[in-house]
Amino acid sequence: MGGTEGKVSGKVIVDGSSTVEPISKNVEEKIRGKYPELQVLVNKSGTGGGFTKFAAKEIEIATASRPIEQEEIDKGKTGGVEFIELPIAYDGLSVVVPKENTFATSLTLDELKKIWSPDSKLASWKDVRAGFPDVALKLYGPDTQSGTFDYFTEAINGKKGASRKDYEQSADDEVLVRGVSGDKGGLGYFGYAYYEAHKDKLNVVAIDSGKGAIAPSAETIGDGTYSPLSRPLFLYVRKDVADRPDVKTLVEFFLSDEGQASVKDEGYVPLTADEIKLVRERFTKGVTGSMFGGKPAVGVKLKDLLGKLEGAK
Amino acid sequence: MTGAGQTLQSNRRIFQKRYEAAIRIVCLLCALVSVLTTLAIILTLAGQAGRFFSKVSPLAFFTGTDWSPTFSDAKFGVLPLINGTLLITVGSGLFALPLGLLSAIYLSEYASPRARNILKPGLELLAGIPTVVYGYFGVMFVTPLLKKLLPNMGFGEFNAASGAIVVGIMILPLVSSLCEDALSAVPRALREGAYGLGATKAEVALKIVVPAALSGIMAAYILALSRAIGETMAVSLAAGSRPRMTLNPAESIQTMTSYIVQASKGDPPRESAAYGSLFAVALSLFVITLIMNILAAKFVKKYRNVYD
Numbered sequence: 351m352g353g354t355e356g357k358v359s360g361k362v363i364v365d366g367s368s369t370v371e372p373i374s375k376n377v378e379e380k381i382r383g384k385y386p387e388l389q390v391l392v393n394k395s396g397t398g399g400g401f402t403k404f405a406a407k408e409i410e411i412a413t414a415s416r417p418i419e420q421e422e423i424d425k426g427k428t429g430g431v432e433f434i435e436l437p438i439a440y441d442g443l444s445v446v447v448p449k450e451n452t453f454a455t456s457l458t459l460d461e462l463k464k465i466w467s468p469d470s471k472l473a474s475w476k477d478v479r480a481g482f483p484d485v486a487l488k489l490y491g492p493d494t495q496s497g498t499f500d501y502f503t504e505a506i507n508g509k510k511g512a513s514r515k516d517y518e519q520s521a522d523d524e525v526l527v528r529g530v531s532g533d534k535g536g537l538g539y540f541g542y543a544y545y546e547a548h549k550d551k552l553n554v555v556a557i558d559s560g561k562g563a564i565a566p567s568a569e570t571i572g573d574g575t576y577s578p579l580s581r582p583l584f585l586y587v588r589k590d591v592a593d594r595p596d597v598k599t600l601v602e603f604f605l606s607d608e609g610q611a612s613v614k615d616e617g618y619v620p621l622t623a624d625e626i627k628l629v630r631e632r633f634t635k636g637v638t639g640s641m642f643g644g645k646p647a648v649g650v651k652l653k654d655l656l657g658k659l660e661g662a663k
Numbered sequence: 664m665t666g667a668g669q670t671l672q673s674n675r676r677i678f679q680k681r682y683e684a685a686i687r688i689v690c691l692l693c694a695l696v697s698v699l700t701t702l703a704i705i706l707t708l709a710g711q712a713g714r715f716f717s718k719v720s721p722l723a724f725f726t727g728t729d730w731s732p733t734f735s736d737a738k739f740g741v742l743p744l745i746n747g748t749l750l751i752t753v754g755s756g757l758f759a760l761p762l763g764l765l766s767a768i769y770l771s772e773y774a775s776p777r778a779r780n781i782l783k784p785g786l787e788l789l790a791g792i793p794t795v796v797y798g799y800f801g802v803m804f805v806t807p808l809l810k811k812l813l814p815n816m817g818f819g820e821f822n823a824a825s826g827a828i829v830v831g832i833m834i835l836p837l838v839s840s841l842c843e844d845a846l847s848a849v850p851r852a853l854r855e856g857a858y859g860l861g862a863t864k865a866e867v868a869l870k871i872v873v874p875a876a877l878s879g880i881m882a883a884y885i886l887a888l889s890r891a892i893g894e895t896m897a898v899s900l901a902a903g904s905r906p907r908m909t910l911n912p913a914e915s916i917q918t919m920t921s922y923i924v925q926a927s928k929g930d931p932p933r934e935s936a937a938y939g940s941l942f943a944v945a946l947s948l949f950v951i952t953l954i955m956n957i958l959a960a961k962f963v964k965k966y967r968n969v970y971d
Contacts (some may be wrong), residue, residue, distance in 0.1 A: 394930075468736075490817055493925070494733040511735035518821065518905045518915055521928060527904075528802070585955030 360385030360596025362645045363409040366393075366400020367497050368523055369441060369541035370413035373604075376612035381603055388596050391461065391467050391567050396421030396521055397497025398422075403429055404586060410597050412586040415441065415497035415541065416504075420644030430608045430639045432589035438604050440619040443502055443579040444545040445555040446538055448531050453482055456556035456563035457499030459578075462506050465489070465537070470514045476537060487519035490529045496521065502539055527552065531648050541568050546617030572619045578648050589638050705949075712946040715939025724943060730906040730917075732926070732937040739940055741947060748915035749824070751898055754827025755834060755891045755911060760884055761832075763838025764873075770839070771846040772868040783840075790836040790947075798900025801829040807902065809913075816913045819903070824912035826902030830894050834887040841886065845871055845879025882962035889955035893948065895920035920946045926935035 364374050371394040378390040378420065397414045405411035405426040418435065426433065432482055445462065454475070461478055464470060465487070475482040479649050493497045494511065504510045523544045530536035532549035545554050545566075556563035560575055570576035585604060591597050595600050610620040621629065716724070718741045727740015766786065770779055805825040810818045818824070849872050858873045873880070895918075903915025904925050916924075924939055 486817060513731075513734070515731040515734055516905065516907060518819075518903055519925070520904060521925070529820045532806075536820070 351357070357387070358385045358595050359567065360594065361389040361391065362540060362596050362600050363391045364393070364410065364411045364413060364600075365395050365403055365409045366413035366491070366586075367397045367415040367583065368394035368521060369498055369543070370545050370585075371469060371615040372547075373439060373583070373613055374413060374636055375517040377572055377600075377604055377609055377617055378613065380608060381600065385599065386607050390600060394521070395491065396495030396497040397500070401586075403423075404588065405429055405433060406434070407588070410591050410594075411601070414584040414586060416501045416646045417584065418586060418640050418644065419640035419646075423640065423644055426564045429650065430590075433637055433640075434587045434589060434592055434636060435640050436585045436587065436601070436605070436633055437582040437610070437621065437625070438585055438629070439583045439621065440465045440582055441583050442542040442571035442576045442619075443477075443498060443505075443539060444542045444566050445495055445557065445579075446545055446552045447531055447542075447555060448533065448536050449551055450558040451536075451553060452479075452535060454537070456565075458558040459506065459560075462557070466503075467507050468512050468514055475517060485535040488529075488533040488536045489514075490526045490533075490536060491517050491519060492523070492540060493519040493521045498540060501581055502645075502647065510646060522528055529662075541618075542571065543617035568619050581647065587633070589636065592633070592636060601633060602630075603655070605633065613621055669733040682772060696920040698708065700759050704789030708942050708946040708949060709943035709962065711935065711939055713937060715943045718939065719943075723888045728908050731942045737936060739936065739943075741919075744917060744919045744922055744944060745947075746908050747902070747906065748892055748918040748920070750900060750910065750912065750916055751827050751894070751918055752888055752891045754824060755831035756884070756888055758828055758831030759835045759838050759887060759891075761941050762782055763835050763883075764842050764880060765885070766835075766839045767842035767846055768868050771843050772864070772872065774895050782790075786839055787835045794885065794894065794896040795900070796834065797829040797833055797897040801825045801897060801901030805829060814915075818913045819915050821903030822906075822913050823902050823909075823913040823916045826916075826918075827912065829897045829901055833894065834890050834963075836913065837890060838883055838887045842876075842880050845876040845883060849875045878965045882959045885955050885962065889952045889959070892955070893920060895924055899924050919944050919958045923948075929930055 364378075370422050370630065371392060374390075381388060381390060397412075397416060400409070400414065401418060401422040403409045404424075407429065407448045418433070443485040445457065452656070457478070457657070464563065465472055465478060466483045466489075472478060474484050475487055476489070491513075499513070500510050504653055511555075516530055518526075518528065520529075523540045526538045526540055527544055527548045530538040531548065539557075540543040545552055554565055556565035557576070557579060558564070564570050566574050566576045571580045574580055585601065587601055592601070605626060610626060613620045620626075724739050724741050725741065727738060728742050729738035729740045730743045731738045766782075770782060782950070802821075802825070805828050806818065806820065806822065809816075809822070811825055837951060853871055853875055854867055857867045862871070899921035900920050902918065902921065903923060904917050905915045905918040906922065907917065919926060923941055923945055
């Protein structure tokens with residue numbers, strides 16, 4: 351790597367998940383110092399929006415907070431787009447309330463479902479659980495282009511995209527942070543990094559999936575006990591440009607120790623040494639296709655993923 | 664010698680003629696640019712909206728009360744967006760119309776030239792502030808203030824009232840300067856006549872000048888309100904993005920314009936109905952503002968007829 355340092359030039363566009371965006375931005379800043387000629391443009395159109403642009407060959411790398419779906423794979427195929435799927439981090443999708451909410455320290459999956467199911471009419475916290483105060487429930491969440499929205503609805507309501515609609519939607523997680531932290535009865539969900547960055551204004555809700563309430567943290571996300579809301583985050587690299595020096599340098603940087611340090615800096619959980627080795631191999635060998643076969647990956651645990659990576663060798 | 668002089672003169676005349684014609688054509692082309700642009704916009708909007716209405720019935724669009732175009736069970740009832748737009752327009756009007764008229768009365772009837780020289784540029788400065796700044800002003804200043812002043816109203820972090828107030832501040836300079844033009848256009852003889860009959864200054868201002876300028880004031884109001892209808896950035900930031908039927912200004916709403924911003928940022932696929940809905944909403948918005956502008960033009964015409 352040292353030999354080519356500073357010499358790589360080109361322009362790489364990274365677009366997609368707003369959950370992954372902080373990692374990409376962090377990497378972009380670091381790489382700018384090392385390779386002044388290498389231009390990296392980072393955007394956040396949402397996981398779905400990213401895949402749309404990816405299939406149209408408008409971008410080199412799509413970031414995603416859920417695995418690519420069959421429909422998106424097919425769309426790429428008709429345009430001749432093949433991809434290399436690379437997990438780069440773990441996230442714990444976090445359910446948050448404002449700091450002043452001290453009663454909702456934990457919620458069960460059933461309670462979350464009661465709040466968010468498509469036909470839910472819950473308007474007050476007192477209807478969520480007997481004993482909660484009569485405070486108006488104000489819901490905040492990502493928009494329908496978001497991979498976080500897809501993952502959450504799949505995990506909580508059992509069907510991707512099935513959600514009540516009367517909530518405040520934004521593609522910008524910072525807007526959601528602002529909304530939840532400013533509304534006494536606010537409740538919202540987004541990637542763990544946005545909770546980490548705004549800990550002073552938000553409380554995170556521990557999730558009880560039948561084995562006791564567990565709050566997201568580096569440990570519980572890393573060992574998969576924060577379930578079912580722990581999930582891998584991905585890069586999807588276009589196969590036809592994977593050998594371009596600029597793209598290659600950027601992807602290798604994501605998978606390097608420095609790149610994994612960016613993952614940690616932004617509040618996500620890096621892959622283990624064994625996993626990152628397998629992911630690197632996957633990239634050097636140019637293995638195409640999805641490990642998930644176009645299906646949702648709710649409740650994927652570290653070791654399952656490791657098995658999949660080994661199986662794909 | 665004389666022959667050469669004549670040719671020179673006729674040459675000059677020919678050049679002058681050509682020059683005049685060239686200027687005329689250049690000016691005409693410039694004028695056509697705006698007309699052609701408008702036509703192109705109308706054609707694009709109508710074409711795409713037409714495609715949308717072949718998938719979604721216009722009846723469901725104009726009478727539906729559920730707007731959720733990007734969900735898996737998409738609904739395309741535009742009324743919640745119109746509801747949000749009206750809430751912002753009426754709210755900003757309640758704020759800006761009286762305030763604008765009163766400041767115009769002060770400027771035209773009472774203010775000394777010195778006071779005018781300070782106040783007028785001050786008001787016009789408001790018009791120069793970018794709308795995104797107004798949006799943040801709403802979120803960072805107006806909303807916290809509303810929460811503090813009216814803690815029992817249950818103001819959300821994003822709410823219609825905050826959006827309406829910042830839009831009100833935005834259209835204030837428009838209202839006051841147009842109203843002032845209307846008031847100043849009232850002939851001096853009318854005022855003098857009233858003074859001659861023993862009327863006080865307040866009576867002249869409120870009972871003579873304002874009624875005489877009424878149609879101009881109405882035109883100013885309508886133009887300002889159509890500006891409020893089309894306002895985008897400030898309401899997207901301050902008023903939220905949750906389409907719904909409500910008259911409660913403490914709740915978050917979504918206007919037609921902020922839907923367009925939100926949806927076009929998300930990059931909906933071209934063949935989807937959600938993409939078409941962008942154009943259907945834009946066309947509805949266009950028609951509403953067009954009607955308002957025609958109304959304003961009518962008022963102005965009527966007003967001119969009185970004094971010319």
